[in-house]
Amino acid sequence: QVQLQESGPGLVKPSQTLSLTCTVSGGSIRSGSYYWSWIRQPVGKGLEWIGRIYTSGSTDYNPFLKSRVTMSVDTSNNEFSLNLSSVTAADTAMYFCAREERFLEWFINWGQGTLVTVSS
Amino acid sequence: DVVMTQTPLSLSVTPGQPASISCKSSQSLLHSDGKTRLQWYLQKPGQSPQLLIFEVSNRFSGVPDRFSGSGSGTDFRLKISRVEAEDVGVYYCLQTIQLPRTFGQGTRVEIK
Numbered sequence: 001q002v003q004l005q006e007s008g009p010g011l012v013k014p015s016q017t018l019s020l021t022c023t024v025s026g027g028s029i030r031s032g033s034y035y036w037s038w039i040r041q042p043v044g045k046g047l048e049w050i051g052r053i054y055t056s057g058s059t060d061y062n063p064f065l066k067s068r069v070t071m072s073v074d075t076s077n078n079e080f081s082l083n084l085s086s087v088t089a090a091d092t093a094m095y096f097c098a099r100e101e102r103f104l105e106w107f108i109n110w111g112q113g114t115l116v117t118v119s120s
Numbered sequence: 121d122v123v124m125t126q127t128p129l130s131l132s133v134t135p136g137q138p139a140s141i142s143c144k145s146s147q148s149l150l151h152s153d154g155k156t157r158l159q160w161y162l163q164k165p166g167q168s169p170q171l172l173i174f175e176v177s178n179r180f181s182g183v184p185d186r187f188s189g190s191g192s193g194t195d196f197r198l199k200i201s202r203v204e205a206e207d208v209g210v211y212y213c214l215q216t217i218q219l220p221r222t223f224g225q226g227t228r229v230e231i232k
Binding site: 046047048049051060061062063064096098100104105106107108110111112113 | 121157159161163167168169170171174180212214216219220221222223224225226
């Protein structure tokens with residue numbers, strides 16, 4: 001059973017960079033059958049797709065955030081990461097990592113989420 | 121971006137009664153391969169979203185048959201034939217016809 005676990009600071013200062021890591025267990029991030037995704041949810045609000053990375057390192061980002069987002073994959077540690085630069089209070093949210101099946105395009109495996117607050 | 125619009129935004133349902141949620145997309149979700157890229161998720165309180173329905177009407181493994189999905193093109197519906205207490209949460213539709221992936225605003229279902 002694949003499990004995903006987010007980790008990273010819960011508090012980030014405005015204008016700084018938010019950095020999160022998602023550790024994958026029970027399956028290999030090298031699998032060509034999946035995209036490794038980040039989705040966020042402002043408190044009390046809906047889900048927003050941030051982007052995804054493939055095992056090769058190729059990425060797709062939401063244009064809304066594209067200028068501030070960088071994703072990377074570390075196959076040796078079976079994890080992938082999200083960097084979001086120049087954060088503001090509007091970036092305060094629960095951040096989920098999730099696995100998107102490449103052909104059926106569904107999200108079955110999610111992390112539990114990690115709350116990141118942007119505040120000075 | 122494909123805009124996904126759900127209605128209503130909240131529902132209060134008596135246990136055993138049906139519930140229905142609409143999801144409309146700003147463009148057709150019918151892919152050239154003949155499949156329609158519309159999914160439904162339920163986010164129970166304090167949990168991550170869980171997949172209920174894929175390709176409009178296919179229930180994911182383990183999803184009770186009281187959940188059903190229907191629709192085509194740009195107009196979709198999720199129905200719960202008899203709501204149970206465990207169905208409480210926020211329901212989201214999701215399109216995967218194109219990037220970026222976009223979700224509906226969510227419909228909160230509560231029990232009366």
